[in-house]
Amino acid sequence: xxxxxxxxxxxxxxxxxxxxxxxxxxxxxxxxxxxxxxxxxxxxxxxxxxxxxxxxxxxxxxxxxxxxxxxx
Numbered sequence: 157x158x159x160x161x162x163x164x165x166x167x168x169x170x171x172x173x174x175x176x177x178x179x180x181x182x183x184x185x186x187x188x189x190x191x192x193x194x195x196x197x198x199x200x201x202x203x204x205x206x207x208x209x210x211x212x213x214x215x216x217x218x219x220x221x222x223x224x225x226x227x228x
Contacts, residue, residue, distance in 0.1 A: 162193055163217035169207030174227030176200050177213060184218035193218035198228055 157163065170177075176198030184190035199213050206212035217223070 157217040157219070157221060160219045162219050166215050166217050167204060167206040167212040168215055169205065169209030169212045170201060171209055172201065172211045174201070176228040177225045178228055179223055180226045181224035182218060182221060183223075184221035190218065190221060193221075195223070199225070 177200075178197050179195045179199070182190075182194050184193050186192040193216060195216055199215065201211040201213055203210070204212045213225070215223070
């Protein structure tokens with residue numbers, strides 16, 4: 157996400173494969189000098205199609221950062 161704006165409620169389509177997802181890396185974390193915008197743990201899929209997938213995660217995208225999610 158290469159924008160200086162926080163994106164709340166961003167939907168990311170995922171395959172229906174895991175009951176929850178954990179944020180394992182966030183380059184906006186305070187330990188990296190960021191503003192510490194993050195997603196609660198765990199993030200659970202919702203039955204809303206997005207990006208050609210049957211389910212999606214509702215995420216907060218931190219500004220100018222990368223997040224890495226792992227299925228639980």
